[in-house]
Amino acid sequence: MPLFGKKDSGKKVRKETKDGCEKQPSIDEKYVIKELLGTGAFSEVRLCEHRETAQQYAVKIIDKKALKGKEDSLENEIRVLKRFSARRSDGTGVGIGPLGPGQTDKPPRFAHPNIVQLLETFEDKSKVYLIMELVTGGELFDRIVEKGSYTERDASNLIRQVLEAVDYMHEQGVVHRDLKPENLLYYSPAEDSKIMISDFGLSKMEDSGFMATACGTPGYVAPEVLAQKPYGKAVDVWSIGVISYILLCGYPPFYDENDANLFAQILKGEFEFDSPYWDEISDSAKDFIRQLMCVNVERRFTCKQALAHPWISGNAASSKNIHGTVSEQLKKNFAKSRWKQAYHAATVIRQMQRMALSGGGGGGGGGAYGRSASRISNAAAAADGTAPAGSDQDQQQQQQQSGTAGVGQTDSSASSSK
Structure with missing residues (x-):
């Protein structure tokens, strides 16, 4: 047929x-x-x-x-x-x-x-x-690493473009559900190239108001998805908050070699602005991230509220060059990171259920939760790119659902071998 x-x-x-x-x-x-x-x-x-x-x-x-x-x-x-x-x-x-x-x-x-x-x-x-549409400018993190200079203002401009696009999607009743750096591509190699959102394989029309299917990429997925609660547009805002965090320091706000522990951290929504990596980052940037990565969905910013924040709409973003620190951490933490794996969040949720770790985000993280400098530096070495031990069917389903990252790039499942 x-x-x-x-x-x-x-x-x-x-x-x-x-x-x-x-x-x-x-x-x-x-x-x-x-x-x-x-x-x-x-x-x-x-x-x-x-x-x-x-x-x-x-x-x-x-x-x-x-x-x-x-x-x-x-x-x-x-x-x-x-x-x-x-x-x-x-x-x-x-x-x-x-x-x-x-x-x-x-x-x-x-x-x-x-x-x-x-x-x-x-x-x-x-x-x-x-x-x-052919998009030839490359992935977000790759371009940042290649740049000679990179500031908070650059990050603010990137996030503003993402927020404007996602706000437009939300106005049309669409939730992306898988926002991550691999799906943010530069339109062209030009220095002033705009950023493009791609890969709508997990996107959903919000016809009924709320969704319940667990999906997304570990590390970027919102707490309410992991808690298996009905969710909506706010999941995209959380993901933008995670991306914003990484753009300013080069490492993720949540990390653990064990996916169940990683998800337990996200459910609690506790993250830190570690010294020395955040010492030169403005208070406005930190406040912006807190507003987007708020576990309480009712208190979490919408895209419109985020666009009105001084770090985006005003002059609060610092012009200090942070390229050295950020690019070094990006290379360490994302070269072969499991964050580039495209597998279904439901796979790990099922693992968490079997391990009695689902629901309220109880424990499991132990000392691994601490944001020590050694944890940050060792993240890349620990991330071997291994997919969760779910069934082949689980992984196959997610790979199939991977969408149109192809527009001049490999799709998510291919980019993990980069």
Whole structure:
């Protein structure tokens, strides 16, 4: 059965018109598919070029056979991406080829400059093709390490762009649910490049108001998700708080070699601003992080409140160069870190239940919770990238749900081997 309920005809898709059945161009007729950019569990991402305009894009190619039984996940991802993409009057992506007779570019009703665009889709008997905006600037942490200078103001500007994009998503009723540095990409190699949010594989339309499915990436997931409580948009704000923390010191606010202990730390929501790493960071930055990483969901900032905070909207962010400290810690703690693993939070929650560690976040962390300098320096050595000891089915499910990080990059499951 076709994934989208359409009749397959090789790579041809037929569209009913007033004149009868009109044959639409196949992906091969419209694009030249080029070199491999990245691979994932059930997909690969390649460079592609529009045959008429020579404009380059990224195409995510999903294997239907590998996707069997998980079609809903891909359909959800496409539905979310289409919500944020500008469209032409005939449904094709804005800027995809020259305008045809009677064709116009619709205003970008839901498009946002910091959200990777889905431009059009194709389907044949064996594969689904997503034509995506090409993003070539690289991952967030890699760019910071490569920079010669980096300040609080730089971090503030990055987080402001993320907040604006996520606030826009929330206004449209979408929760990302997997915000993390690997999903924040620079649009181009230019020094002043904007940041882009990608990978909507776990995103969800907030139609019913609250969600309950445990998902996300360990280290960035909000306490209410781990506590298996109904949750909403606030989970994205927590994740932005974690990212903000890392951007200012180079190491995570919560860490433990054991995932159950890590989750117990997050449930308590206790973190520190360690000396000497935070000595030069402004009080405003610390207050901003506290407001985003608040365990009490009712007291946690919304994106709009975060955008109004002086560290984002004012001049509170310091201009002191912190590149040396931050880049050193990023290289130590994220080179081969398990934080780059893309496995389902539900896997570890099941482990916690078996170990009687679920719920109120009881203990387990022991002395590992302390934010000593030795803990920070040893984090990279301890993080061997080993996935949790859940079932193969658990890990396979999460890998399948990994979304469109491909837009010029590998998806999450591939980037862990970087």
